[in-house]
Amino acid sequence: MITLTIDKKKVEVEKGTTILKAARKVGIEIPTLCHFELCDMGIENKPGGCRICVVEVEGRRNLAPSCMTQAEEGMVIKTHNIRVLNARTTVLKLIISDHPFDCLVCAKSGQCELQHLATQFGIRSLPYEGEQSHYRKDTSPSIIRDVDKCIMCRRCEMMCNEVQTVGALSAVNRGFMSVVAPAFEMNLEDSPCTYCGQCVSVCPTGALTEVDHTNDIIRALTDPTKTVVVQTAPAVRAALGEEFGLEPGTLVTGKMVAALRELGFDYVFDTDFSADLTIMEEGTELLQRIRGHLAGDPDVRLPILTSCCPGWVNFFEHNFPDLLDVPSTAKSPQQMFGAIAKSYFADKIGVKRKEMIVVSIMPCLAKKYECQRDEFKVDGNPDVDFSISTRELAAFIKKANIDFLNLPEEDFDDPLGESTGAGVIFGNTGGVIEAACRTAYELHTGKKLERVAFTELRGMEGIRSATVDFDGLPLNIGIAHGLGNARKLLDDVRSGQSVYHAIEIMACPGGCIGGGGQPYHHGNSEILSRRAAAIYSEDERKSIRKSHENPSIIRLYEEYLGEPGSHKAHSLLHTEYFPKTNGVTVHLQS
Amino acid sequence: MNQMTGIKTLADLKKKQEEVRARINLRDKAENPESLVQVKVAMATCGIASGAKEVMEFFVEELDKRSIDAVVTQTGCMGYCFAEPTVEITLPGREPVVFGYVNPAKADEIIECYIKDGELVDGIIPQNYDTI
């Protein structure tokens, strides 16, 4: 243990602790900007670049960045004397001097960490005016890059390279002209970007934001000829409340449904329903493959990989084009919902496909891209028209001056609003495979599952594995969240060393609850675990917790699809994958 | 020079150094000529005509053979054309002395007596000049 003095307070910390954390221990909050961490997940960004967190260490010539200077025995530290305050303020003014002053119309206004600091420091003048760097604004299907607002905190670069191993972004150029960008400053759309949105979720300013589709939805809602159907993903209900000041982990399912009705959606449905449908299809495929494998069929590929996560799908299309036959062919819940809504449900209510608008509320930015994919269109009409994030929904509710906190709790509409606990846990890492196990176990063994919760599949470690006993058939399950972890499992599959029968992958750390479209967690990993806990508690509250027991699902198969894996199910609920090659050149030809 | 014979020990290295030292001997000496015996042979036309070249070679080879650290240089005409070949010898810490009519035999005597023992020998030309 090391004892040091911070602002005249004695503090004892373990060796290796940074000054920043030592200060927090005694309630001294040193402002930071580039520093970012999700400590439970081993994710940390501390390039030491912004110099906002500098403190004075007695005996040292220069000010020290508290985020990366380790505490030493006997250190005497001042975190707010005049020298430190002048330095911090000057540096902040410098950063602002190379940042657009368009806060009023910035997508990040109110959520911007730079803006918060300017408020906290009481910046009233900008004496260091000068040249500002200007770059092209780049809009992709999911993410907008407005790098004039980049402050070179490098968080996005860290997420994209170290955590996600996507490698779409890198710091480029040097000095004043340096900025984070894709290779050759090409469009994100042409880069190996997967739209996982983790860069957006950590960007402190408005340099990286989602493409906002709220106005498209408003247009649809005001069009009397359109029937507007909305689906909400499981992770949204566990996080939306944060935007209205509720404690992280507060479930707001009922209020969310009420708010969507208030906003004017004609039908408020649940993606959990199509999650159950996914289990029916994917679980069936899993069983088929395993049975084929056991029967010695050489054409069967194992492991089977889940395919609900569009960021993950983009990732393997880019990086593992040789393994396109490994993932399940089942569409994601969002797309299954769209396909069913615009066929089965549209028929049911007698609305033409073209007159129905399907909107999804997602914790995810890759969903925006997914719903625009050509495979998910019929005669150019997409199964899901618009996908907005949890954050966009919150902004929409606020814009409509709906008193969210005092809304009554309401229920989803029928029939696409009915779901089981299995559908809900899709929002957590490990949830999809757990839901699949619940159904596959009963379908395979014909026995009733005694213990519904496969707790061995839960947790926050990046890569987890468990062996599930299917009544004498041991199934090896692998789970990865975060694309960097996924890459490790996929490298094993490629080299033939994978020991798993089935692998669940989610692109975002924590799964969908940590998605790129969720309310900003600002590096507080506690928020993620509370959202996860909320999802599991919703599962426990549900009377039905296995997808194949969902009455609406059963009815859907009876009335429309026939069997899971039937021809009709295949044409509506399954898809195929395409190789995408990284780099400049492929794009240049087209 | 890349004769692939590796230097395998410190003794090898020292031996190698002895072998190659001659290459740069002259340069080492030139750095501190004051501390060495300096021999200047007048090598203008008149000197060469009267055999200065042989005398110079004799000095170069013999001083080396007799292990005397010396710098042998040539210089222009010293102005004593009557006494060519002329040689100026400077012992460390002493004034320069010029000898006239030097031939290999005389040179041998100069080395043995003056350079080795500091004893003056015949043939000194009075000094009333400045070295250019």
Add this chain to the structure above:
Amino acid sequence: MNQKLSIAPEVFTYMEKVTGADGVEVIVNLPKEKIEKINDICHSFDNDPRELINVLHETQHTFGYLPAEVQDVIAHNLTLPVAHVYGVVTFYSFFTMIPKGEHPISVCTGTACYVRGAEKVLDEFRKELDIKVGETTPDGRFSINCLRCVGACGLAPVVLVGEKVYGRVSPDGVKSILEEYKK
């Protein structure tokens, strides 16, 4: 985005499939010989990503510049994201994505040359050739670059045309230097 500038016209003539060390097949707009040359260079450094800078040196030495396609092939060989390669190329001033002129002019703007009037010499070159620093004349004959100290401070101000060094250059002498190459 100056991608157009970075691609030499002849590059479009062929398209080849390349399999990088990562096993992924890509299609690159480069003639086969060039791809093979790049592969050879990468291979001579064991496709080691840590040798990226040495690989880039060698490649630029061979091709004269590092267009996007070339960086792409290098990235695949060294199993690096192409963004990383681009990040490195744009960090170091020695690397260029624009082909230099037939006679690349480098004006030393080190301190010794600066205090002896390098800036005025540079201005004169700019005026004479009507291009900015870092640009190449439309006919591809000349390009101007600045460099920091070639260590010939005794000759300040110093100008290099290709490998040839011109010392004590005055603004008046610029025309005659250019004349030498205009024939």
Add this chain to the structure above:
Amino acid sequence: MSQYKMHVLVCAGTGCHSSESNLVYEMLRDEVERKGLGREVQIISTGCFGFCEKGPIVKILPDNTFYTQVKPSDAREIVDEHVIKGRSVHRLLYTDPETMEHVLDSKHMGFYKKQLRIALRNCGTIDPENIDESIARNAYQALGRVLTEYSPQDTIEIIKRSGLRGRGGAGFPTGLKWEIAGRNEADQKYVVCNADEGDPGAFMDRSILEGDPHSVLEAMAICGYCIGATKGLVYIRAEYPLAIRRLKTAIAQARDYGLLGENILGTSFSFDVSMKYGAGAFVCGEETALIHSMEGKRGEPSNKPPFPAQSGYLGKPTNVNNVETLANVPVIILKGADWFSAIGTEKSKGTKVFALAGKINNVGLIEVPMGITLREIIYEIGGGIKNGKKFKAVQTGGPSGGCLTEEHLDTPIDYESLTAAGSMMGSGGMIVLDEDDCMVSVAKFFLGFTVEESCGKCAPCRIGNKRLHETLTKITEGKGTQEDIEKLRNLGSVIKDTSLCGLGQTSPNPVLSTLDNFMDEYLEHVHEKKCRSGQCRSLLYYVISADDCIGCMACKRVCPTHAISGEKKEVHVINQEICIKCGACMEKCQFDAISLLNDYPRVAVAINN
């Protein structure tokens, strides 16, 4: 083996090489062969003599005749006159600028008199492409002694006692650095030679590598032995092709002889050296940036600690030393710590190589004992200011350093005194400025350099230096205010205080030191709109003389901004507020009525108004 009577040394350093010294070498060799003197006269191409101002240099031994600015066509005369007849070629001798007399040999040249060459001991004496010449001059003897007689700790003690400090800039004690790297246990460690000399106007490392590569290789091996490393890396600028070639040759020759490789000199110690190239980034001189660059990444520095000695190249303990530092090591081992520590001042031992440049007569590379004064360097070694101008300042330490003035001329030079005077040792660039130099412009020049070379990682350096440069530009354009001067000071001190690495921590020095020493010039620029040295174009004023103007209207017609007023046959006046200083009027005037002043023409304005 026949003994050569005469050695003709031809400088083949970059400076002389640029002025065709290779041709001089070839012509001399051919001429000597033709005259049948090949067995008596040896022609050697060597490293830099340091006297770059007058290159190419040819030095003839043993009489130390020093020929300057030798052209290939002079070869015949040198051979005919000097080699054969023993007569110096007077027109090629160095002329003392004060006495205007020819100096016969280098021993009597002011340039060399005060120098003490330790790091440069072999530069200009040996053929760097021939390992035998190095071996003859004791190369690898120190390594041999260390390997056979001393323990690593003994060796470190010698270096520590010698007082040797890093010559790359900050002056960290070398022995201590080795000790720390030695203490950290690891399966692999690295010795890195930092030859990324990016300081514009400093070229000592290049000269050492070009002139005496084996001293650096030997020192790296000694360091490897001390810290327990078997791998050495030289990180060298790609802009130094000659040094790269010589170093490659040296490594190959040392390997051939078994002086690098497995079981060196029959001991259990193995060590080999490979090369990594820089690619034009000044910041890579900073050791953490250098390591990132060697790993194939952007050369961005990272916070220290961890120091490279703890976690460096590939995460392994790494000792980084600069070329000049290493070149001192073998001599210290052979001659002893006491010999070395007797040279220099109390805290700064030994010598320092400086690259002397700018407005000085003898531009070149010099090595002087620590503690020598600036006056001795500038006036005795440097031969005074060029063209008899008045000395104004000397800029040391390159872009990280500051400007020293008249009052510092008698300060003994060492690490501490330079820092105390607001500058720093840096890598040893020394640029002399005279009365024609504008100090604001000089500060702007260095900031321009920093802005271009800043890596962009930390905000104060990335944006702060840009703002400093912009403010200085504003001042040189005559648009500065008193507030700007104060802004410069605050910004400068915050950038120093908060930047991530040495680049940013020192980059405001040129501004702060000129503010300290030349505030009057700043004030003149700001308040009087005047640049006394006439360097700032915007602060020059075109004025029409009432006596000479005949009112022909020619200037008025040609003025692009209509700044000239006046009726036909009346005296014309230039409105300074509108004038853009294009000079068209002056070019047009046939009566020499327009002149250029560096004082604001208040009288003319008064008439105008």
